[in-house]
Amino acid sequence: MNRRLLGTNPLRRAIRLSYAAAVLWSAGNVLSSGLLLVFLAQDLGANAFEVGLLQAAPALFGLLRLGTPALIARLGSAKLVCLTFSSVAYLLLALVPPVVFAAGSDTMSPLTMLLVVLCVHQLLEQIGTVALYTWLGDLVPRRIRGRYFARRNILQLAVLIPLLPASGWGVDAWERSTALAPGTAHAAAIGVGTLFLLAALVPLSRMPAAIGRRRSQASHAAPPRKATSLRDTLLAPFRSVGSRRFLFYNCWFSFFNGLFSTPQNIYPRGVLKLGLGPMNGMQTAMRLGQIGVSAWAGPVSDRRGNRPVLIVCQLLVGVAPLFYFLASPASPYWLTGAWLLWSAYAGINICLPNLTMKLAPHGDHAPHLAAFQALSSLFLTVGTVGGGYLFDRLRGVPLVLFEIPIDRFAAAFVLAAVFRTAGVLWLAGVPEPGLPSASASREGGYGDRRG
Numbered sequence: 001m002n003r004r005l006l007g008t009n010p011l012r013r014a015i016r017l018s019y020a021a022a023v024l025w026s027a028g029n030v031l032s033s034g035l036l037l038v039f040l041a042q043d044l045g046a047n048a049f050e051v052g053l054l055q056a057a058p059a060l061f062g063l064l065r066l067g068t069p070a071l072i073a074r075l076g077s078a079k080l081v082c083l084t085f086s087s088v089a090y091l092l093l094a095l096v097p098p099v100v101f102a103a104g105s106d107t108m109s110p111l112t113m114l115l116v117v118l119c120v121h122q123l124l125e126q127i128g129t130v131a132l133y134t135w136l137g138d139l140v141p142r143r144i145r146g147r148y149f150a151r152r153n154i155l156q157l158a159v160l161i162p163l164l165p166a167s168g169w170g171v172d173a174w175e176r177s178t179a180l181a182p183g184t185a186h187a188a189a190i191g192v193g194t195l196f197l198l199a200a201l202v203p204l205s206r207m208p209a210a211i212g213r214r215r216s217q218a219s220h221a222a223p224p225r226k227a228t229s230l231r232d233t234l235l236a237p238f239r240s241v242g243s244r245r246f247l248f249y250n251c252w253f254s255f256f257n258g259l260f261s262t263p264q265n266i267y268p269r270g271v272l273k274l275g276l277g278p279m280n281g282m283q284t285a286m287r288l289g290q291i292g293v294s295a296w297a298g299p300v301s302d303r304r305g306n307r308p309v310l311i312v313c314q315l316l317v318g319v320a321p322l323f324y325f326l327a328s329p330a331s332p333y334w335l336t337g338a339w340l341l342w343s344a345y346a347g348i349n350i351c352l353p354n355l356t357m358k359l360a361p362h363g364d365h366a367p368h369l370a371a372f373q374a375l376s377s378l379f380l381t382v383g384t385v386g387g388g389y390l391f392d393r394l395r396g397v398p399l400v401l402f403e404i405p406i407d408r409f410a411a412a413f414v415l416a417a418v419f420r421t422a423g424v425l426w427l428a429g430v431p432e433p434g435l436p437s438a439s440a441s442r443e444g445g446y447g448d449r450r451g
Contacts, residue, residue: 010211014139015148017203019155024200026156030163031193032093035279036171037118038265040100040186044110049388051262054115064123066233066374068130069366078135078366079209083201086128090197092121093190100187126377130370132204137357137365139211142434143302145357149350150298157287157294157346164287168280236360236367237375242431243359247372249426250352253314254376256423258383260321260416262391263409267324271409272332282339289343297347305432306351306358311424313347318421325413358434387412 041054072078099113140148167189174185237243268274297309323337353369360368394408406414 010208011139011141014207014211017207018136018139019152020203021200021207022152022156023159024196024203026159027163028090028193028196028198028200030160031167031196032096032190033193035265035276035283036167036186036189039269039276040190041111041114042266042269043186044100044114046111047392049262049385049392050111051265051388053385053388054111054118063374063378065126065130065377066370068127068134068370069233071127072131072134072366077209078131078138079204079207082128082131082135083205084128085124085131086204087198087201089121089124089128090194090201092117092124093197094194096194097187097191100184126373130366130373133353133357133369134366135207135209137369139208142358145354146301146306146350147298149354150294150301153294153298153346153350154291157291160287161284161291164280164284165277168275169277172275172277233367233370234374235371237371240359242433243368245426245430246355246359247375249423249430250372250376251379252426253420253423255379255383256416256419258380258385259387259419260412261384262388263412264321264324264416267327267409268332268335272327272329272335274332274335278332282336285336286339286342286345289340290346293343293346294350297350301351301354306355307427307430307432309347310351310355311427313344313351314424314427315421316341316344317348318423319417321413321416321420325410325417355430355432358432 037054038051041051046054068081071081075081075084095117096114099110099117136148137145171185171189174188237247268279293313297313301309320338320341323334323341326337327334356368356372357365391408391412394411397408399406399408399411
């Protein structure tokens with residue numbers, strides 16, 4: 001993204017600082033979430049339902065992020081809300097290692113304590129995330145947001161690619177070489193990740209809350225934020241046909257992602273007997289693919305729209321579970337095919353917030369972002385808890401696919417591919433406002449167009 005596209009010096013500085021924060025956050029996130037938490041829960045004796053609950057409960061509490069627009073209006077700054085709630089969230093995450101180290105105590109359940117800590121942490125972090133995207137939506141001009149989010153994603157992937165396998169093999173080696181209690185190595189990695197997350201707040205604190213626009217852009221400046229009730233925030237996406245359809249897509253995809261996430265997370269360690277190292281190696285292959293997808297998705301979303309990118313990426317992501325269906329203890333590395341196709345998640349991650357902000361009224365992103373994220377989390381929660389419960393209930397139940405006996409894992413992977421792929425039906429009807437003309441897409445200046 002060249003200087004002519006970025007325009008003013010304050011804008012360039014703010015974007016560079018946001019990139020630095022994203023890189024530090026990415027390092028912290030890879031050491032404190034995902035498979036690390038799933039493996040930690042399994043080390044502490046969690047069953048399928050408990051693994052699903054561990055993943056879903058924080059998202060359920062995240063419904064309270066609907067109050068983020070009101071918090072921003074009351075405190076007067078998305079920056080202040082982001083920094084305050086994120087810092088408390090990361091300090092809470094630092095409690096995970098002590099919870100695990102107390103696993104031998106007869107007076108507490110480590111799984112229960114872990115669940116409570118993660119619920120509160122996720123709630124506060126999600127409020128901070130809504131505020132962050134509202135803040136970025138105000139700072140970054142709309143016509144270059146696709147390229148901005150793509151560059152930001154590529155920088156985060158550059159950190160993930162070496163760190164994922166290094167952390168995975170390191171944790172596995174530590175577990176094999178010591179006689180520490182189960183989960184200790186995973187908890188220590190989460191402690192290190194917390195330090196990176198806290199460090200990410202430093203460059204964010206140096207970013208401006210807003211950047212003044214040139215006089216020619218004065219008519220496009222964001223209006224003052226008004227106090228927003230929970231009801232107004234919840235109803236914000238339902239006030240236009242495009243927002244409603246896009247919300248239905250988000251909820252559909254979130255529900256079926258959650259419904260089949262428990263077997264997908266349990267299968268590698270519980271059935272294929274793969275450790276964190278091989279799994280992180282597959283994730284690294286996915287991240288390499290995401291760099292290429294990001295480099296393609298950013299410019300294309302700015303020039304041709306977010307919806308075509310989302311449709312292509314949704315189809316690729318949707319069929320990926322079929323590789324889990326093909327994997328077995330004798331040939332476990334069929335899983336690699338799924339992780340390679342999941343590279344397309346990069347396009348979804350770039351275009352989801354971008355299109356959400358485009359469908360919102362100009363300068364009033366917070367209610368839409370909060371409602372979209374909260375309702376998607378609700379459907380993810382219902383799907384994850386329900387999927388974990390159903391999966392436990394299907395243990396030992398005979399299942400048949402096209403007159404061929406299959407186990408509950410195989411059934412879950414086939415159905416996951418069908419229902420995730422069907423998400424494109426919702427995307428097909430989503431209109432996209434504000435697509436640039438062919439001539440506009442060739443212009444490099446930051447002139448009289450809306451941010």
